[in-house]
Amino acid sequence: MKQQALAHFTDTYLAAIGFFLFFFVFLGILFWIQRKGAAKHYDYMSHLPLREEERP
Amino acid sequence: MSASNVDTSNRIQIEYDDKIARMFTIATIVWAAIAFTIGVFVAFQIAVWQLNFNTGWLTYGRLRPVHTNANIFAFAGNAIFAGIYHSSQRLLKTRMFSDTLGRLHFWGWQSIIVLAAVTIPLGLTQGKEYAELEWPIDILVALVWVVFAINFFGTLLKRNEKHLYVSIWFYIATVITVGILYIINAISLPVSLFKSYIVFAGIQDALVQWWYGHNAVAFFLTTPFLGLMYYYLPKAVNRPVYSYKLSILHFWSLIFIYIWAGPHHLLNTALPAWLQTLGVIFSVMLWAPSWGGMVNGLLTIRGAWHLLRTEPIVKFFVAAITFYGMGTFEGSLLSIKQVNAIGHYTDWIIGHVHVGTLGWNGFLAFAMIYYLVPKLWKTELYSKKLANIHFWAGLLGILLYYISMLAAGITQSLMWMELDNKGNLVYPEFIETVIRIIPLFYFRAIGGVLFLGGFFLLLYNICKTIRLSPRDLKNDTIQISVSPKAASLSEHGHRRLEGMAVTFSVLALIAIMVGSVIEIVPTLSIHKYITPENKMSSFTPLEQEGRDIYIKEGCHNCHSQMIRTIHPEILRYGHASTVEESMYDRPSQWGSKRTGPDLARLGKKYPDLWHYMHMVNPRAVIKESIMPAYPWLAKKKINFFGIRKKISLLHKMGAPYSEKERADADIMAEVQAHEIAESLKKQGVKENVADKEITALIAYLQALGQKGVQ
Numbered sequence: 001m002k003q004q005a006l007a008h009f010t011d012t013y014l015a016a017i018g019f020f021l022f023f024f025v026f027l028g029i030l031f032w033i034q035r036k037g038a039a040k041h042y043d044y045m046s047h048l049p050l051r052e053e054e055r056p
Numbered sequence: 057m058s059a060s061n062v063d064t065s066n067r068i069q070i071e072y073d074d075k076i077a078r079m080f081t082i083a084t085i086v087w088a089a090i091a092f093t094i095g096v097f098v099a100f101q102i103a104v105w106q107l108n109f110n111t112g113w114l115t116y117g118r119l120r121p122v123h124t125n126a127n128i129f130a131f132a133g134n135a136i137f138a139g140i141y142h143s144s145q146r147l148l149k150t151r152m153f154s155d156t157l158g159r160l161h162f163w164g165w166q167s168i169i170v171l172a173a174v175t176i177p178l179g180l181t182q183g184k185e186y187a188e189l190e191w192p193i194d195i196l197v198a199l200v201w202v203v204f205a206i207n208f209f210g211t212l213l214k215r216n217e218k219h220l221y222v223s224i225w226f227y228i229a230t231v232i233t234v235g236i237l238y239i240i241n242a243i244s245l246p247v248s249l250f251k252s253y254i255v256f257a258g259i260q261d262a263l264v265q266w267w268y269g270h271n272a273v274a275f276f277l278t279t280p281f282l283g284l285m286y287y288y289l290p291k292a293v294n295r296p297v298y299s300y301k302l303s304i305l306h307f308w309s310l311i312f313i314y315i316w317a318g319p320h321h322l323l324n325t326a327l328p329a330w331l332q333t334l335g336v337i338f339s340v341m342l343w344a345p346s347w348g349g350m351v352n353g354l355l356t357i358r359g360a361w362h363l364l365r366t367e368p369i370v371k372f373f374v375a376a377i378t379f380y381g382m383g384t385f386e387g388s389l390l391s392i393k394q395v396n397a398i399g400h401y402t403d404w405i406i407g408h409v410h411v412g413t414l415g416w417n418g419f420l421a422f423a424m425i426y427y428l429v430p431k432l433w434k435t436e437l438y439s440k441k442l443a444n445i446h447f448w449a450g451l452l453g454i455l456l457y458y459i460s461m462l463a464a465g466i467t468q469s470l471m472w473m474e475l476d477n478k479g480n481l482v483y484p485e486f487i488e489t490v491i492r493i494i495p496l497f498y499f500r501a502i503g504g505v506l507f508l509g510g511f512f513l514l515l516y517n518i519c520k521t522i523r524l525s526p527r528d529l530k531n532d533t534i535q536i537s538v539s540p541k542a543a544s545l546s547e548h549g550h551r552r553l554e555g556m557a558v559t560f561s562v563l564a565l566i567a568i569m570v571g572s573v574i575e576i577v578p579t580l581s582i583h584k585y586i587t588p589e590n591k592m593s594s595f596t597p598l599e600q601e602g603r604d605i606y607i608k609e610g611c612h613n614c615h616s617q618m619i620r621t622i623h624p625e626i627l628r629y630g631h632a633s634t635v636e637e638s639m640y641d642r643p644s645q646w647g648s649k650r651t652g653p654d655l656a657r658l659g660k661k662y663p664d665l666w667h668y669m670h671m672v673n674p675r676a677v678i679k680e681s682i683m684p685a686y687p688w689l690a691k692k693k694i695n696f697f698g699i700r701k702k703i704s705l706l707h708k709m710g711a712p713y714s715e716k717e718r719a720d721a722d723i724m725a726e727v728q729a730h731e732i733a734e735s736l737k738k739q740g741v742k743e744n745v746a747d748k749e750i751t752a753l754i755a756y757l758q759a760l761g762q763k764g765v766q
Contacts, residue, residue: 015334018574022312022341025567029308033301046296048221049287052146052534 066537070216072145074531076158078432080138081425083166085518087134088421090173091126092511096504098123101684102651103497105674108684113177115684117610121188122176127413128186128276130169135421136280137165137204140227142428143287144208147224149217149536153210157203164200168193180250183607184265184643186272187241191252194242201238205231212557216536220557222303226283228557229311229564233275236568241268245709247702251604253709258638259326260579262646266321267576274314277412281420282310282349285377288424289356292369298355302348309345311564313338315571320391323400324620325646326635331575332393338571339391346384353377368443372423375451379415383408397622398473401650403493403500404465407458414454414507422446422514429518433525442517446510453506460499468493473624481627486653487680494682590636592763594711595756597699598725602756604702605749607643609686616647617656617760630657630761637764640711652683657761664732665739667754689750690743694729696722728755 101107101116108115145152152158171193175181181188189197208231212224220228241264244252256264290297297303319327319335354377357363363370386408390399399405430437437443471489474482483489595603606612617638619629626632633656638644647654662670666677671689674681703721707713717724726746732754733746745751 015330015337018316018334018571019337021570022309022338025312026305026309029305033304038301042300043296045219045221046290046300048147048217048219049143049223049290050294050296052149 067535068537069533069535070149070151071531071533073152073155073158074142074432074529076152076155076162077138077142077428078529079162080134080141081428081432083162084131084134084138084421085425085515087126087130087169088511089515091123091131092504092508094119094123094126096501096508099497099501099504102682103494103501105682105684110685110687112179112609112686112688115609115686117613118177118179118181120613121181121185121610122173124186125172125176125188126169128272129172132277132281132413132417132421133165135417135424136230136276136284137161138428139284139288139424140208140280142432143223143284144211144227147217147221147287148211148215149534150211150215153207153214157207157210161200161204161207164196164203168196168200171196175250179608179610181607181610182242182244182252182254182643183610183612183645184241184254184261185269185648187238187265187268189242190250191242191244191246192249194238194244198235198239198242201231201235205235209557209561215557220560221287222297222300222307223283223287225307225560225564226279226286228561229307229568230275230280230283232561232565233271233279233311233315233568236572237268237271237275241265245705247705248698251698251702253642253702253705255709256642257710258641258644259635261642261644262322262325262638263319263327263331263576263579265643267315267318267572270318270321271315273412274317275311277417278314279311281417282306284424285349285353285373285420288427289353289373289377292367292373292423292427293357293360293363295356295358295360298352298358302352306345306348306352308567310342310349312567312571313342313345315568316575317342317391319575320396321648322646323391323393323396324622325618326633326638328579331579334575336391336393340388343385343388346388347381350377350381350384353380366440368440368447369423369426371444371447372419372426375447376416376419376423379411379419379454383412383416386411397620398469399465400620401616401647401654402465402469403461403496404469405649407461407465410457410461411454414450414457418454418507419450422450422511425514425518429521432529433522434529435521435524435526438517438520438524442513446513446517449506449510449513453503453508453510456503456506457500458503460496460503464493464496464500467496472628473622475624475627481624484628486628487678490651490682491680586636586639590634590764592636592639594640594706594713595759595763596724596728597703597717597721598728598752598755599759600702600706600756601694601696601699601725602752602754602759605689605753606756609689611655612645612647614649614651614683615653615655616650617645617654618647619654619656625654629654637761640706642706642709655757655760659758659760659762663739664735664754664758665741667757668736668741668745668750671750671753686750689753690745690748692749693747694725694749694752696725696747699725725752 098116098119112118141152141158172189175190175193176188180190182190208227244254246252254261286297286303316334316338319331320339323332323335354374357370357374364374389395390408426437426443468489471483471492476482619625619631619633621632637656638646669676670678671686673685674683700718700721703713704718707718729751730746732751733744736745
């Protein structure tokens with residue numbers, strides 16, 4: 001059973017699966033970061049290192 | 057959300073633990089001095105063979121791993137920790153989880169380095185690149201890493217800043233992945249306190265080794281340094297990162313892709329084609345996120361480019377990021393099968409690595425040190441002028457290093473491959489291709505001297521700076537308002553994700569596990585790749601002992617045992633290596649550099665006497681050889697007593713030794729050693745070498761490529 005399952009791993013389409021898996025993750029992130037209303041948050045995030053030394 | 061609109065009555069004061077950052081910073085500088093100096097020394101050893109002074113522990117094969125380990129784990133490692141301890145506290149607005157764990161981490165890590173610096177020159181090695189440490193030290197590494205992980209994740213959980221800045225993600229990926237890589241690659245069974253055999257053999261070991269090896273570059277020398285870049289560069293130029301969106305894309309693409317790229321170290325070898333293809337595809341794709349990171353770094357300086365003229369720190373940052381861009385482009389280029397056929401096993405790869413380590417890691421660490429030391433010691437940098445000279449000396453050094461190695465690598469490779477119009481090799485003697493590039497070895501060493509000289513300026517500058525610091529150093533403190541750190545349901549998407557450290561870590565883990573599992577699990581059932589008719593017999597007890605001596609002396613640092621599927625290579629060394637030929641090799645010897653020729657089919661090519669003379673004085677048989685002499689091999693005795701235990705362990709791990717071989721391994725080894733010593737005597741060797749290491753080594757070398765069942 002295990003050997004049978006493992007045998008499938010050598011199929012060349014695994015390389016294609018790996019590629020498309022990544023490609024869709026990539027596209028997903030690409031669209032995700034463009035969400036509406038995220039800009040303000042990203043602005044906040046990108047200023048995090050600079051704001052820390054403010055002594056209120 | 058911002059600090060200004062909260063109730064001021066809820067404020068608490070937080071004091072950072074800056075001492076731990078100071079400790080790691082000093083350790084970085086001290087170890088760098090040692091690691092770089094050894095680097096320059098081994099560079100000269102390649103040019104001048106006499107520089108091993110006929111002494112085992114001073115020989116290149118043993119010192120080269122000291123150089124690589126010292127730079128990766130001592131210099132870069134301590135730099136990473138200094139930066140992580142300093143920046144994480146500030147980004148998370150909290151003190152580290154535990155001061156005690158921090159000290160334990162510090163002293164544990166330094167003791168690992170000291171142990172490594174003692175054991176590796178003594179020849180106590182697992183023979184795997186960047187994973188040479190023997191099993192007891194490996195266990196210590198794992199324990200110290202766990203201490204670090206607890207301290208780091210503990211800090212994440214007690215943080216007062218809900219959102220995790222991009223640097224923190226890179227640190228998270230580093231902590232998780234390095235732990236997994238290191239432990240899996242080091243799994244071995246001990247024969248004694250100082251010797252073990254790796255559980256993976258042959259092709260499995262080669263694949264796991266380079267899955268580890270490449271991802272040591274990815275998750276020890278890239279992701280943590282990118283984290284440092286995303287924090288210290290904005291600080292140095294007082295500007296936020298150019299695009300936060302790009303940094304998200306950069307992070308996820310990079311860690312997802314990087315983990316797949318390992319097989320590009322094994323192109324055109326006996327590795328199954330589908331794995332090679334995967335390695336190529338993902339390595340080429342890696343170019344994109346890498347340059348995304350580079351562009352994001354460089355554009356962060358937008359509007360502040362004038363600082364490049366006045367601030368040496370910015371110079372170091374810009375050069376480091378540019379070298380990152382060059383290195384990652386070249387990495388993708390070298391991963392294309394046809395380009396790899398030229399570059400692999402040559403000095404081009406050495407040049408490529410040093411663009412990354414000297415240029416990217418070195419310069420980024422220097423930038424961080426120049427920024428961090430005045431901050432941590434509450435003073436100003438002693439001399440900007442010295443830092444500027446350091447920059448130019450270092451830059452010139454790297455360029456000299458890289459250009460000489462690029463030229464050496466391509467020249468030698470083209471000579472290896474050159475065919476005349478009858479289809480024969482133009483340079484059939486390997487040594488011809490070595491002589492041609494020796495002058496370039498000197499240029500490389502001079503480049504190293506320049507880089508080292510520049511570094512000593514840093515050392516002096518930093519010592520002076522620390523002298524300027526006030527007597528009682530106080531830790532930095534901040535006032536913060538207490539805010540809920542748990543993710544609130546009102547936030548969605550990545551914003552929520554950043555608020556959930558655990559979920560984030562799990563997702564990062566999944567991203568790196570996908571590639572690892574798909575690539576490695578199939579090869580664990582090695583039988584699939586082995587044709588039953590081609591099965592090999594295993595090494596005799598004496599040959600196995602010789603093999604262990606071969607690994608102890610670090611022969612694999614200059615000699616591969618893998619004939620690639622490239623026509624000129626087959627002409628030179630014989631038919632391409634098969635998976636079966638290394639199926640009992642623990643560890644595999646596919647190699648990564650040929651300063652000398654490939655040895656996969658060395659057996660029976662020369663008489664025993666040739667090998668004897670070659671070991672004692674290589675110039676006696678190859679006039680222009682640059683190999684150091686190994687005269688101690690003819691004096692040190694073989695430990696016959698320990699052979700039986702080794703053979704029975706190897707049998708347990710799958711090598712087909714008969715019951716008699718296991719029971720009488722030591723006797724059989726002695727008998728074979730006597731035969732070899734007798735034949736040497738007949739050929740004119742005066743000393744009786746029947747119990748000397750050289751005899752075992754000769755037995756092994758004569759067995760290379762002779763184990764096929766024909």
